[in-house]
Amino acid sequence: MAAIDTPLTFTVRRRAPELIVPAKPTPRELKPLSDIDDQEALLIQMPVILVYRSNPKMRSKNPASVIREALAKLLVFYYPFAGRLKAGPEGKLMVDCSAEGVLFIEAEADVTLSQIGDALPPPSPFMEELLYDVPGSSGILYSPLLLIQVTRLLCGGFIFAIRFNHTMTDGAGLVQFLSGLDEIARGAKSPSTLPVWQRELLCSSDPLPITLTLTKGTPVDMVHKSLFFTTTEISALRKLVPVHLQSCTTFEVLTACLWRCRTIALQTNPEDEMPIIWTFNARKMFNPPLPVGYYGNVLAFPAAISTARDLCNKPFAHALELVMKTKSVVTKENIRSVSDLKAINGRYNYAGIRPYLVSDLTRLGFDEIDFGWGKAAYGGVCKGGVAAIPGLSSFYIPYTNNKGESGIVILICLPNGVMDRFVKEINNMLVQAKDNEVLLEHVLLEHELPALSKL
Structure with a gap:
């Protein structure tokens, strides 16, 4: 994609x-998190944005007002989100x-979506304006569990940005929450999928930790970029597959x-x-299945592993075959308890090595959230590298x-010089x-845009 x-x-x-706050009184109680929620790797605030074009049928509606009212009603069902960890x-x-x-913020921006153009996918230098970090709000404990900003645009479109405490839910759980918000915003009395807490289902007396053991290196200057692979580029890569x-x-x-x-570049x-x-939604692997509406973290972290020498020197097929074999083994397993899930996550010791985590959000359905304005033009996380260790993750x-x-x-996050080699x-x-020249500008999204004027 061109700059x-x-x-x-x-x-x-x-x-x-x-x-x-919830539109009606809700129970005052303490709700423990599960053993999957309660791990170091998820002690982060995760930002997500949804971008909407103008809809003539909604011209008389203020999206911030619609979403604000729907949010209060939805929190009656999802009342733990209105609490504090x-x-x-x-x-x-x-x-x-x-x-x-x-936390909820209503905002306006003097720009249209057509002016922003293909700068919709992050990283972009104005994301801090579209999701304002309210002072004191970004802690894990005793802070709001959700921060939402709705920014109206001159064209009638708007940007919905949300930051969520990852200990409360994973991507699938957040989509379930946002789908309920969508339904109530469009007139429903309640979400079609009612939320289920029951975190005790993923608790265990087994004291073994499920946290990935990762060694934190010396902080370096990190660069955020986005790569856009069209279906044509993906088909081209398949030509390298035996x-x-x-x-x-x-x-x-x-x-x-x-x-x-990435290994070659490092x-x-x-x-x-x-x-x-990679993160793996393990909901469908549970036997017996988890209840419909469960919105806690249900993540497995399977891994393929190879030496740097083999990854760099052997053909592309070496890496591909390892990924395919690992994924095949994991998807065939049945999980009956949190201990089974721990076994998947504990197969490798990640201390002292250079791990890379990828998360596939293509089928979660962020872009299906409507609010009455139609499907999102973009729906996903705001940047790569969002984790306890900078540069670990891509989406x-x-x-x-x-x-x-x-x-x-x-979305990619790497040290400056490494990023150049990676691209x-x-x-x-x-x-x-x-078998011919491919212009890098067709793939790389260079959002070298000046910062917004601050209020």
């Missing part, structure tokens, strides 16, 4: 943040269902490609073990650009696959 040629500046005017005995995390409310691996999925092809190119010790980890997000080309945006390796693979 944006013209500088873009605009101003965002925000109303004072307010706390939205606290540490109980022996550090066990639990929600104090205090009905203190979630016949016996042709059953591979798009996720497996892209993951193997990123794993190999220029690490050839004997270093380089695991590729796959569905996207269609202004030319009508569909594909997947992948070069990606380009080399595409050139090899297409």
Whole structure:
């Protein structure tokens, strides 16, 4: 995707943040998190944005007012989100269902979606304006569990941004919450899928931790970029796949490609073990199944592993085959308890090595959330590298650009010099696959835009 040629500046005017509380009285109680929720890797605030075009049928509606009213009604059902997280005995995390409310900001920006153009996918230098970090709100304990900002645009479109405490829910659970918000915003009395807490189902007396053990390195200057792979580029990469691996999925092809190119770019010790980890929604693997409406974290973290030497020197098929085999083994397993889930997450020791985590959001349905304005033009996380360790994670997000080309945006976070080498390796693979020159600008999203004027 081509770089944006013209500088873009605009101003965002925000109303004072307010706390939205449940529209009706809710139970005052303490609700412990599960053993899957309650782990170090999820002690983060995760931002997500949804972008909406103008809808003539909704011209008389203020999206901020519609969503504010729907939110108060939805919190009657999802009342733990209106509480505060606290540490109980022996550090066990639990929600104090205090009905203190979630933070909500109404804002306006003097810009249109057409002016923003293909700068919709992050990273963008104005995200801090579209999701204002209210002072004192970003802690894990004793802070609001949700922060929402609705920013209206001159064209009649708007941007919905939400930051959620990841200990409370995963991506699938957040989509369930937002789908309920969508339904109530469009007139429903209640969400069609009622929320289920029952976190005790994923608790265990087994003291073994499920937290990924990761060694934090020395902080370095990190660079955020996005790669846009059209269906054409993805098909081209498949030309590198040998016949016996042709059953591979798009996720497996892209993951193997990123794993190999990132390893080459890192220029690490050839004997270093380089695991590729991915988040896996384990809901369908439980036997008996979890109740419909369960919105806690149900994540597995399977991993494929190889030395840097083999990833760099062996053909692309080496990385792809490892990813496919690991994924095949995990998807065939049945999970009966949290201990089974721990077994999947504990197969590898990640201390002292250079892990890479990818999360596929292409089928979660963020872009299906409507609010009455139609499907989102973009729906997904705000940047890569969002984790306890900078540069660890990447996200796959569905996207269609202004030319009508569909594909997947992948958010990347790497040290400055490593990023340059990584992009070069990606380009080399595409050139090899297409047997001709591929302009890097067609893939790389360069959001080198000046910062907004501050209020």
